[in-house]
Structures are given as C-alpha cells and as structure tokens.
Amino acid sequence: MAGVLTDREQASGTDGATAPGGSPSGSGSRGDTPAPGRRPGRSGRSGRSGSGMSRMRRNDLFWAAVFILPTLLGLVVFYLWPVVRTLLISFTETGPFGGSEFVGLANYRELFGDARLWETMLNTLKFTVVALLGIPVALVIAALLSTEGLRGVRIYRVLYFLPVVTMPAAVGLIWRTLYNGDVGVINALLGLVGIEGTNWLSNPATALYAIAAVGIWLSLGTQIVIFLAAIQGVPKDLYEAAALDGAGRIRQFWSITLPQISPSVFFISVLAVIGALQTFDLIFVMTGPTNPAYPQTETIVAQFYQRGFVENQQGYAAAIALVILVVIVAVTALQFRLQKKWVHYV
Amino acid sequence: MRRTSTLAATAALTPLLVLGLAACGQSTGGATADAQPESGPVTISYGIWDKNQVPAMQKIADEFHAANPNVTVKIQVTPFKQYFTTLQTAAAGGGAPDVFWMNGPNVKLYAANQQLLPLDQTISRAKLDLAKYPEALVDLYTYDGKRYGIPKDFDTIGVWYNKALFDAKKLAYPKDDWTWADFQSAARALTDKTKGVYGAAAPVEDQAGFYDTIPSADGQVIDAAGTKSGFDSPEALQGIEFWTSLVKDGASPTVQQMTDTSPGDMFKAGKVAMYWNGSWAAVEYNGVPELKDAVNVAPVPAGPKGQVSVIHGLGNVIYAKTKHQDAAQKFVGFLGGERAAQIQADAGAVIPAYEGTQEAWVKSMPQFNLKAYVDEVATAVPYPASKNTKAWTTLQTDLLTKVWNGEVDAATGLKDLATQMNAALAKEK
Numbered sequence: 001m002a003g004v005l006t007d008r009e010q011a012s013g014t015d016g017a018t019a020p021g022g023s024p025s026g027s028g029s030r031g032d033t034p035a036p037g038r039r040p041g042r043s044g045r046s047g048r049s050g051s052g053m054s055r056m057r058r059n060d061l062f063w064a065a066v067f068i069l070p071t072l073l074g075l076v077v078f079y080l081w082p083v084v085r086t087l088l089i090s091f092t093e094t095g096p097f098g099g100s101e102f103v104g105l106a107n108y109r110e111l112f113g114d115a116r117l118w119e120t121m122l123n124t125l126k127f128t129v130v131a132l133l134g135i136p137v138a139l140v141i142a143a144l145l146s147t148e149g150l151r152g153v154r155i156y157r158v159l160y161f162l163p164v165v166t167m168p169a170a171v172g173l174i175w176r177t178l179y180n181g182d183v184g185v186i187n188a189l190l191g192l193v194g195i196e197g198t199n200w201l202s203n204p205a206t207a208l209y210a211i212a213a214v215g216i217w218l219s220l221g222t223q224i225v226i227f228l229a230a231i232q233g234v235p236k237d238l239y240e241a242a243a244l245d246g247a248g249r250i251r252q253f254w255s256i257t258l259p260q261i262s263p264s265v266f267f268i269s270v271l272a273v274i275g276a277l278q279t280f281d282l283i284f285v286m287t288g289p290t291n292p293a294y295p296q297t298e299t300i301v302a303q304f305y306q307r308g309f310v311e312n313q314q315g316y317a318a319a320i321a322l323v324i325l326v327v328i329v330a331v332t333a334l335q336f337r338l339q340k341k342w343v344h345y346v
Numbered sequence: 347m348r349r350t351s352t353l354a355a356t357a358a359l360t361p362l363l364v365l366g367l368a369a370c371g372q373s374t375g376g377a378t379a380d381a382q383p384e385s386g387p388v389t390i391s392y393g394i395w396d397k398n399q400v401p402a403m404q405k406i407a408d409e410f411h412a413a414n415p416n417v418t419v420k421i422q423v424t425p426f427k428q429y430f431t432t433l434q435t436a437a438a439g440g441g442a443p444d445v446f447w448m449n450g451p452n453v454k455l456y457a458a459n460q461q462l463l464p465l466d467q468t469i470s471r472a473k474l475d476l477a478k479y480p481e482a483l484v485d486l487y488t489y490d491g492k493r494y495g496i497p498k499d500f501d502t503i504g505v506w507y508n509k510a511l512f513d514a515k516k517l518a519y520p521k522d523d524w525t526w527a528d529f530q531s532a533a534r535a536l537t538d539k540t541k542g543v544y545g546a547a548a549p550v551e552d553q554a555g556f557y558d559t560i561p562s563a564d565g566q567v568i569d570a571a572g573t574k575s576g577f578d579s580p581e582a583l584q585g586i587e588f589w590t591s592l593v594k595d596g597a598s599p600t601v602q603q604m605t606d607t608s609p610g611d612m613f614k615a616g617k618v619a620m621y622w623n624g625s626w627a628a629v630e631y632n633g634v635p636e637l638k639d640a641v642n643v644a645p646v647p648a649g650p651k652g653q654v655s656v657i658h659g660l661g662n663v664i665y666a667k668t669k670h671q672d673a674a675q676k677f678v679g680f681l682g683g684e685r686a687a688q689i690q691a692d693a694g695a696v697i698p699a700y701e702g703t704q705e706a707w708v709k710s711m712p713q714f715n716l717k718a719y720v721d722e723v724a725t726a727v728p729y730p731a732s733k734n735t736k737a738w739t740t741l742q743t744d745l746l747t748k749v750w751n752g753e754v755d756a757a758t759g760l761k762d763l764a765t766q767m768n769a770a771l772a773k774e775k
Contacts (some may be wrong), residue, residue, distance in 0.1 A: 182603060202603075290743055312455075
C-alpha cells in the first residue's frame with residue numbers, strides 16, 4: 001500500500017507536503033516511521049481542514065479504483081459474467097447457433113432424473129478419494145527429502161517435480177502405452193514375476209484406478225514442494241527439545257512435523273479435492289466413448305463436455321456445470337468446517 | 347506477480363471477449379434474396395480443414411481468379427479437430443467463411459438452422475449437371491428437398507488384406523465378387539493364436555464397419571428422412587452379428603485389445619490379416635515402404651443384399667449470411683465443374699466426385715486394386731445422418747460397445763439403441 005501511494009504521488013505530481021496528511025489509511029502508522037522528505041509538510045499540517053481531507057479522500061479513492069480496475073475487470077469478465085451467463089443458459093434450450101428458448105427448470109428436472117448424472121458423480125467421487133490417498137505419499141516423500149544431510153536432494157526434487165511441468169495430454173498418451181495390455185511395459189514387468197496383467201485402461205474393474213494413479217503421479221511434485229517448504233519452516237529447537245526428551249524420528253514426525261505443517265496439509269487437500277472433482281483431461285486422453293470401461297471412468301466434467309460440445313445441448317450442459325459448482329462449493333465448505341478439528345495455526 | 351499476470355491476460359483477451367459477446371448477440375436467419383452482381387473487386391474466404399489439399403485448392407482458386415479477375419479467393423485452413431467447433435461459433439456470430447467444406451454428419455444441422463444458402467440458383471447459373479455426381483452424395487447434401495452442397499470428393503470402404511498372411515495359410519486372395527461367407531471363413535482360417543495373428547479386426551466402427559454391413563443385409567441405420575432408427579430390424583441384427591461373431595470366435599481381437607492398440611496399427615504390424623478401411627487409407631499405405639507391396643484391397647464382400655458400401659464425401663457450401671453471394675455462387679459453381687475435379691484428381695489426395703475424373707486417382711497407385719473403391723459407387727448408400735447426428739452416434743457407440751463386449755446380447759442391445767435413438771431424433775429441431 002505504501003509503495004502504491006508513493007507511486008501515485010510521483011505519478012500525479014503531488015508534492016510530499018500535502019499528500020500524506022489526508023491519506024485515509026496510512027497516516028497513523030506512517031507518523032511513527034517518518035518518510036524522509038515528507039516529514040516537514042506533515043508536521044506543519046497537524047490540524048487538518050475538513051474540505052482538504054475530503055478532496056484528498058476522493059483523490060485516493062479515484063486512484064485506488066484505477067489500480068483495482070484491471071483485476072476487477074478481469075474477475076467480472078472472466079469469472080463472474082461466465083457464471084451468471086451459465087446460470088441463465090441453464091434455464092434455456094440453446095441452439096447450436098445461438099437462439100435460445102426459456103424452459104424454466106426443465107434441464108434440471110431432466111438432469112436429476114438421468115442415471116448418467118449419478119454414475120458420473122460416483123466416478124468423480126471415487127477419483128477424489130483416490131486422489132486424497134496421494135497426500136500421505138507426498139508427505140512421506142517430503143519428510144524423507146528433508147532429512148538432514150541427505151545427498152542429491154535437488155535431483156530428487158527436480159525428478160518429483162518434472163511431471164508437474166509436463167503436459168497432461170502428453171502424460172496421458174505415454175501412460176496409455178505403459179498400460180497397454182499386449183505390449184505395455186507394466187504387463188511385461190508383471191510377467192517377469194509371473195503375474196498376468198490385464199488391459200488396465202479398458203478393463204472396467206481397473207480403468208478408474210489406473211487413471212487416478214496417473215493423476216496422483218502428476219500432482220505429487222507440487223504437493224512435495226509445498227510440504228518441503230512447510231517442513232523447513234518448522235523451528236529447529238522443537239526437534240532439539242523433542243530429541244532431548246528421547247523422541248525418535250518417527251515420533252518427531254507425528255508429534256511435531258505433522259501438527260506444525262497441518263495448515264499446508266489442509267491447503268493441499270482442498271486443492272486436491274477441487275482438482276479431482278474437475279478431472280477431465282486425463283479421462284479425455286486415456287479413455288473415450290469407444291472404451292468399454294468408459295461408463296466406469298466418465299467423470300461429471302467429461303459428461304458436461306460431451307453434452308455441451310459434442311451433442312449440442314448447451315442448456316443441459318450449463319445445468320451440469322452449475323451442479324458441479326455447487327458440489328465443489330459444498331465439499332470445500334465442509335472441509336473448512338472440519339479443519340477446526342485437526343489444523344493447528346501457530 | 348499475480349496482479350501483473352491478470353492485467354496482462356485482461357489486456358490480451360479483451361478484444362477476443364468483445365468479439366465473443368458480439369457473436370452471442372447476433373440472431374440467426376438465412377438470406378435467400380437473389381444475388382446481386384457487385385461492382386469492383388471482392389475477396390471471398392474459403393474454409394477448409396485438410397492442409398494436404400491446400401495446393402490443389404489454391405490452384406483451383408487461382409484458375410477461378412484468372413477467369414473472374416474481380417474475385418479473389420482466400421483459403422482459410424482450420425485443423426479438423428477444431429474445424430466444426432470454430433465454424434459453429436463463427437456461424438453463430440455471423441462471421442463464417444463465405445464458402446466452406448461441409449461433411450455428412452453436420453450438413454443437416456447447418457441446413458436446418460438456416461446457416462447454408464440453398465444452391466438451386468448456383469446450380470442453374472453454373473449449369474451444373476447433378477447427374478455427374480454419385481447420387482448418394484447428392485442426397486447427402488439435400489435437406490427438405492433443397493440442395494445445400496455440391497459434392498467435392500468421395501470415399502467408399504474396402505477390405506485391405508495382408509498378402510503374406512494369406513500366403514502363409516495358402517489361401518487365395520479375396521476376389522472382387524466375394525461374399526460374406528468367404529470373408530468369414532477366411533477370417534477364421536487366417537487366425538493363428540500361437541503367432542498372435544487374427545484373421546480380421548472387428549472394432550465398434552461405424553463408417554468402415556456396420557454402416558456397410560447393415561445395408562449389405564438390406565437394413566438401414568436411419569430412414570431416408572433422417573427421423574427413425576433402423577437398428578431394431580432383423581437385417582440390422584444380421585449386420586451387427588457379422589462383426590460380433592468374429593469377436594466371439596476369436597477371429598478378431600477383443601474390444602479391450604483394440605482399445606489399447608488401434609486395429610489399424612495391428613493391421614500395419616501384421617497382426618491382423620484383413621482390415622476394413624476407407625479409400626483415404628490408400629495414400630497412407632502407399633507411403634509406408636514395408637506396406638506398399640505387402641497389402642492390397644478388395645471390395646466389401648457381398649451380403650444378402652449384395653455388395654454395399656457406405657459413401658461419404660465432402661461438399662462445398664455457401665454461408666447463408668455471406669456478404670458476397672454473387673461471387674460465392676460463381677466460385678461454388680466453378681468448384682463443382684469438371685476442371686476443378688481434374689485438378690483434384692491430378693493432385694491425388696482424394697477421389698474427385700465428378701464423373702469420369704476418378705481414373706487419375708486409380709492410376710496414381712497402380713499396385714493397389716483401387717478400382718474396387720470407384721466401382722462401389724454404383725451400389726453405395728449415403729452416410730447416415732440427421733439434424734443432430736452426434737446425439738445418437740454417441741448412443742450408438744455406448745450401446746454397441748456393450749453388445750460387442752458381450753455385456754448385452756445383440757438383439758436386446760439393438761432394441762434399446764433404437765428406442766433411445768428415436769427419442770433423441772424426436773428431440774431434434
């Protein structure tokens with residue numbers, strides 16, 4: 001804020017003598033640590049006049065608005081307006097070339113009566129649960145990587161982070177070949193130990209878990225980096241005190257590391273759940289309507305895409321989008337409620 | 347950092363958005379008024395999706411310009427994956443190209459929503475003789491009795507086979523007049539479990555699959571008016587069981603195997619002996635040195651109704667809201683003529699639709715029996731389509747995959763499919 005104010009003073013050419021006196025927000029705190037060059041004017045105007053202040057206040061508000069505008073515009077145009085428009089479309093039957101007809105709640109009635117909605121919802125839920133299983137894995141790896149004196153930490157970090165900067169579409173294609181039932185590497189390896197693999201991605205019993213595993217592999221890097229940063233922020237003296245009391249490495253992890261970094265764990269779990277509820281790209285690349293396991297893997301976002309962009313039912317698709325929004329908001333709110341029980345803010 | 351990026355994004359995307367909103371505001375409605383010749387030079391745009399065909403299209407555009415110095419044609423290429431999404435958005439906003447490529451699954455959608463100009467005037471002005479094109483293609487681009495597209499090229503379906511695998515089993519190559527029984531027995535004879543070789547591939551495939559066998563059994567996928575499903579007939583069942591029996595007997599890989607590795611790749615790798623594929627495949631196989639002389643093609647085998655292939659082809663259409671109707675009509679008239687077809691034939695990428703110009707394509711890859719594809723035109727049926735084709739092709743894939751997989755028996759699955767497809771067709775507007 002202070003930097004912004006300084007910028008505007010310079011930009012607008014107001015001299016330091018008059019500007020800070022009328023500043024509505026920063027005047028009190030700035031009085032204690034005087035900015036060089038402003039001090040004389042400030043002390044000279046200790047008794048502010050009412051009219052001067054409101055003029056300055058208006059001036060400040062104007063510039064505040066100027067600085068907020070781009071972000072606000074971005075938010076309104078790219079977030080709020082699309083949401084409102086989606087809501088409006090969900091009450092219509094919109095043709096492929098525009099031109100819509102108001103149909104009230106018909107889309108929602110059809111949606112909730114459609115067995116496909118509940119199937120895709122269940123698939124999405126399974127993805128979410130499996131995605132959450134990735135968090136403990138990331139935690140353990142992060143804890144191991146923060147071991148004192150471990151060699152080559154940077155290399156490990158890069159290796160684990162690499163999937164994050166790779167295109168999900170490319171990742172999906174590569175894993176498809178790995179999972180291939182006839183010529184895939186995974187089945188070749190399993191064959192070495194005498195296990196007969198399956199067609200992982202087209203077997204309805206395994207496809208969802210095979211894809212979710214790739215999802216975990218993809219997001220592990222981000223999670224590890226955030227956990228590493230959090231672990232490094234835990235005060236060393238806590239560990240020293242615990243060691244003096246005779247706590248071993250594992251006890252230290254449970255009693256010090258985990259509670260100390262619980263806000264990060266919470267943050268990651270919120271992101272992971274939202275990400276999993278929006279699973280689409282991997283499904284799109286690794287399966288598809290011609291896959292016999294598609295009914296068991298199609299997520300709700302994939303169903304949205306199918307209805308809206310393949311079958312030209314924009315109104316119905318908009319209704320699905322809003323259901324997804326409501327589900328995500330509800331689940332996230334639930335997580336925020338539950339966090340009180342296990343997240344420790346220092 | 348965050349603020350900067352939002353700002354930059356806002357700055358960069360604002361013009362796009364304004365365009366998008368403007369697009370939403372437009373209403374639909376076709377212009378059918380007579381074309382008024384314009385004075386002065388005009389430029390019209392020509393939307394296409396295949397960059398391999400740009401040289402031929404450019405040559406056509408240049409010759410057209412030479413004959414009509416007032417009209418310049420600008421070719422716009424959009425990759426097929428985005429072509430119809432982009433086109434739909436552009437058409438909704440009033441900004442589609444003046445002339446563009448259209449295909450079978452989409453033409454009725456565009457025609458029914460008044461996005462295309464009826465071409466009666468174009469045809470009469472350019473004195474085009476519709477008898478010069480395959481009848482099934484002319485029908486494909488006809489909606490409500492009006493012509494909306496002039497056929498540009500076509501593709502039919504044939505059976506590609508691996509000669510070495512036939513030789514290994516001392517089996518004679520498929521003849522031009524072979525039958526379903528010949529195909530089925532060959533598929534079983536060619537299958538060699540120990541070598542991982544399958545006699546045929548029977549994927550859940552429409553165009554190079556049950557869209558051919560159902561009419562070969564005298565059934566239909568959809569009625570001529572595009573309003574009623576034909577899947578619940580005994581003939582359709584025959585056309586489907588043609589394929590499912592191959593999977594059941596192990597003469598074809600399973601659906602799961604073909605999901606993991608595409609049957610086309612299996613054929614190229616010599617793991618599948620016979621593979622149904624369109625005429626477009628010839629260029630691809632001709633380009634692979636190991637395949638060039640190892641494979642050949644036969645016509646589809648004759649079913650109860652005889653040899654019936656589905657025929658599909660692109661059409662040149664005019665955007666209903668074009669600002670240069672006169673120039674667009676002249677150009678489409680030229681595109682529909684013999685000269686434009688000859689240019690395409692010489693380029694070799696596709697089979698031109700105009701009668702008598704196919705010979706050059708047949709001769710371009712002499713080691714293949716490409717005549718099979720051209721001869722099939724006489725008995726070919728149009729590609730099944732309705733106003734919102736995608737709505738029921740999705741059902742088709744969903745339900746037939748279950749039939750192929752053995753989850754549902756064929757008769758029940760087809761009855762289900764017909765019911766759901768009819769419901770989807772009833773919703774079309």
